[in-house]
Amino acid sequence: MSATVRDRAAPRTGRPGPLWALPGVAFFALFAALPMVLVAYLSFTHWGGLGDPRFAGFDNWTRLAGDRLMHRAVGLSLLLTVASWAIQTPISLLLGVWSAGRQRGRAVVSALFFLPLLLSSAAVAIVWRALLDPNFGPLAWAGPFLGLGTVDLLGGSTSAFWVIVFVASWQFIPLHMLLYQGGARQIPETLYQAARIDGAGRLGMFWHITLPQLRNTMTTSSILMVVGSLTYFDTVLIMTGGGPGTDTTIVPYLMYRAGFRSWELGYASAIAFTLVVAATLIALVMVRLTGFGSMRSTREGI
Amino acid sequence: MTSPRTAAALAALTLLTVTACGGGGSSSGDEMHVWMYQDTLVVVQEGAVERFNADHADDGFQAVIDQVPGDNYVERLRTAMGSGEQPDVFFNWGSGSIAPYAEQGLLEPLDDLLAEDPEFADAFLPSVLESGKVDGVQYGIPLRGTQPVVLFYNRAVFEEVGVEPPETWEDVLSLVDDFTEAEVTPFALAGADPWTEQMWLQYLVDRIGGPDVFARIAEGDSEGWRDPAVLEAADMVVDLVDRGAFGDSYASVSYTEGGASTLLSEGRAAMHLMGSWEYSTHLDQAREFAENDLGYVEFPPIPGGTGDPANVVGNPTNYFSVSADGPHVEHALDFLRYTAQDEYVADMVANGEVPTTANAEEVLADSPNPEFATFQYELVRDAPHFQLSWDQALTPEVATPMVTEIEALFNGQRTPQEFVDALAAL
Known part of the structure; x- marks a missing residue:
């Protein structure tokens, strides 16, 4: 009796049957799950891309644990992640909240801010490298003009790394600004009205209403930033090639170098697998810590 | 809504894959693929392909040059060699650059070709032929100037x-x-x-x-x-x-x-x-x-x-190697002989290259800059040792x-x- 009721009730909830998920699942299985399994397998082999992979046991993994280049790359990747987050979050939060206002001027300015996002990563990297060229770019005359002599940002150990951080921020702040803008526009006006009646100032309202209400947006944006930074690659490849020396060789670039320069695909797979596991774990931990996963509404009590 | 979109995405992806492969070239069919590093000097090899095709006009197949952009030539070649899409003949740097292929038995040994045709073998400077060897076996024939x-x-x-x-x-x-x-x-x-x-x-x-x-x-x-x-x-x-x-x-x-x-x-x-x-x-x-x-x-x-x-x-020069077990091995070996022909050498000289053939000295006067050409030729001819670039030798x-x-x-x-x-x- 109750079963029939449930059967009849099921379609009415509007939930599609599992069959609808099939294309998505098949796509994921073919282009994400299967390659990951293959990478896990390859990490236990020696393979140069020719002939059959030779089983290597834990060779690649012990080498990975003792590889100074890998330790350095992990450090650089973590620094890139933390720096990107610390720089991009405040700027995009403020820009996003500011651009959420309905004034026309703000709309025009935010459209301009948005432009870098429309360019492909490769184009962004090529343009910035040309701009920073010490011999043929604008810096070639600007440096001596400002009394700085030759400015070779991409050739310096520390400066090259911070150029990468800067270009990443320049490129991705617009995206996160957009997220925060959307988030800020979702905040019910009634909250601000109530606060105003209670005599709250602008800063107070930002601190006690806007920020808490943007908590979920912040989690989404942070996860995107962290995972994006951990897998950042194209800009490094085009702008510095991991150099000078190995000073911008972050983990994804090291993986590329091992795989497609040295043709040690087994070792590259071990790096890749480490990266996948680390990025997944970090994203999971972030979801847990922020309570994002429990999907508690920020509107409780309204 | 989902499935048409997925289908479209799949179709787009397939298209991408097909286009990506299209740039390379498989060794099946009636075409013999010759991979060249893309630069301004390929005209010389294009001339050789034209002469080769004219000589084989009645055989129902022809040679084509695939110009691969230089930036990722090595990666493209390695991927093709590893995936059964080998070009029949391909440009390389000899020595260490082809050693991994030779180890896997993917290359056709050329010692017999040289032994059968002493005139062809003697056409090249011995020191230059040397870098076309891996473990003493000849796998590369010089194709460029020094x-x-x-x-x-x-x-x-x-x-x-x-x-x-x-x-x-x-x-x-x-x-x-x-x-x-x-x-x-x-x-x-x-x-x-x-x-x-x-x-x-x-x-x-x-x-x-x-x-x-x-x-x-x-x-x-x-x-x-x-x-x-x-x-x-x-x-x-x-x-x-x-x-x-x-x-x-x-x-x-x-x-x-x-x-x-x-x-x-x-x-x-x-x-x-x-x-x-x-x-x-x-x-x-x-x-x-x-x-x-x-x-x-x-x-x-x-x-x-x-x-x-x-x-x-x-770089002593660049080399042509032939993929083993391809459908056109015989033709490919025949094609290699065209690199020692007088027309080929003349084309190289006209393009400012200094050929590594033994008779090059006589034609160097036709170079656009005979002085520089002679300087290079004598430099190489008189050198007791010509060290191949380290990154190619290893x-x-x-x-x-x-x-x-x-x-x-x-x-x-x-x-x-x-x-x-x-x-x-x-």
């Missing part, structure tokens, strides 16, 4: 400063001071493409310790890097860097995008150690400079060095970290001793 590394200089800048091109190492050091004083960078150096920095070490090590130092390393003995000649060469590099021989912004100068060459042709740098192809680069991008002001000399001897100062480094898993270490040495990120230790650990 490319020794020489010291190019800007005549106008030398005149302005009132100095002569270097003949000894003392000359080099005093020129560094003269040009620094005149606010001209003494040597253009493309530090963003560290294989150009490698040329300095190759010459220094060879001049100081002779060819045996690297020969030991190339055989797989990484302790060979501890030879005192390597340390001395690294010391000299650091000395040059400290004297400002390369200016102060070489670390991000690119060669492939023309940065270093432009510095030389614009007179912002006085000299440039580079492969002989540098001449064609200037001819293409700064014709007036190439014709009037581009000078060239041999790399000077090093005091106390045991290496023969007549030795050269660079296998990629050693060459890649080696090139990075060289870059770090030039950037001052490694002391000479750390450099030697790092290489010995490879």
Whole structure:
């Protein structure tokens, strides 16, 4: 009796049957799950891309644990992640909240801010490298003009790394600004009205209403930033090639170098697998810590 | 809604894959694919393909050249060789660059071809054929002109400063001071493409310790890097860097995008150690400079060095290799013979190349720059040893970290001793 009721009730909830998920699942299985399994397998082999992979046991993994280049790359990747987050979050939060206002001027300015996002990563990297060229770019005359002599940002150990951080921020702040803008526009006006009646100032309202209400947006944006930074690659490849020396060789670039320069695909797979596991774990931990996963509404009590 | 969109995405993806493969070329069907590194000199091979196709017009198949962009030629080739999409004939650098393929049995040995046809075998300079071998088996036939590394200089800048091109190492050091004083960078150096920095070490090590130092390393003995000649060469590099021989912004100068060459042709740098192809680069991008002001000399001897100062480094030439077990092996072997024909050699000379065939000397007068052509030919002919570029002589898993270490040495990120230790650990 109750079963029939449930059967009849099921379609009415509007939930599609599992069959609808099939294309998505098949796509994921073919282009994400299967390659990951293959990478896990390859990490236990020696393979140069020719002939059959030779089983290597834990060779690649012990080498990975003792590889100074890998330790350095992990450090650089973590620094890139933390720096990107610390720089991009405040700027995009403020820009996003500011651009959420309905004034026309703000709309025009935010459209301009948005432009870098429309360019492909490769184009962004090529343009910035040309701009920073010490011999043929604008810096070639600007440096001596400002009394700085030759400015070779991409050739310096520390400066090259911070150029990468800067270009990443320049490129991705617009995206996160957009997220925060959307988030800020979702905040019910009634909250601000109530606060105003209670005599709250602008800063107070930002601190006690806007920020808490943007908590979920912040989690989404942070996860995107962290995972994006951990897998950042194209800009490094085009702008510095991991150099000078190995000073911008972050983990994804090291993986590329091992795989497609040295043709040690087994070792590259071990790096890749480490990266996948680390990025997944970090994203999971972030979801847990922020309570994002429990999907508690920020509107409780309204 | 979902499935049509997925289908569309799948279709788009398939399309992408198909286009991506389309650039390469499989060895099936009635076409014999010849992969060439894309540059301005491919016209010579195109001529050979035309003659080959004319001779085989009735056989119902033809040869085609696939020009692969240079930036990722090596990656594309490796992927194709590993996935059963091998080109029938392909351009390469001989030696270490084809060793992994030879080990996997993917290449057709060419010893029989040379033995059956002594006239063909004798057409090439023996020292140049040598680098087409892997473990004593011939896998590559020379297809290009020779490319020794020489010291190019800007005549106008030398005149302005009132100095002569270097003949000894003392000359080099005093020129560094003269040009620094005149606010001209003494040597253009493309530090963003560290294989150009490698040329300095190759010459220094060879001049100081002779060819045996690297020969030991190339055989797989990484302790060979501890030879005192390597340390001395690294010391000299650091000395040059400290004297400002390369200016102060070489670390991000690119060669492939023309940065270093432009510095030389614009007179912002006085000299440039580079492969002989540098001449064609200037001819293409700064014709007036190439014709009037581009000078060239041999790399000077090093005091106390045991290496023969007549030795050269660079790329002896490029090679054609043939994929084993392809549907067109017989035709491919036949095609190789076209690289020794008179027409082919004449085409090379007309394009400014210096052929590595034994009869080249007679036709060099037809070169657009006979003086430079003869200079190169005699340099190579008289060299007791022609050292192939280190990164081509070694296998990629050693060459890649080696090139990075060289870059770090030039950037001052490694002391000479750390450099030697790092290489010995490879």
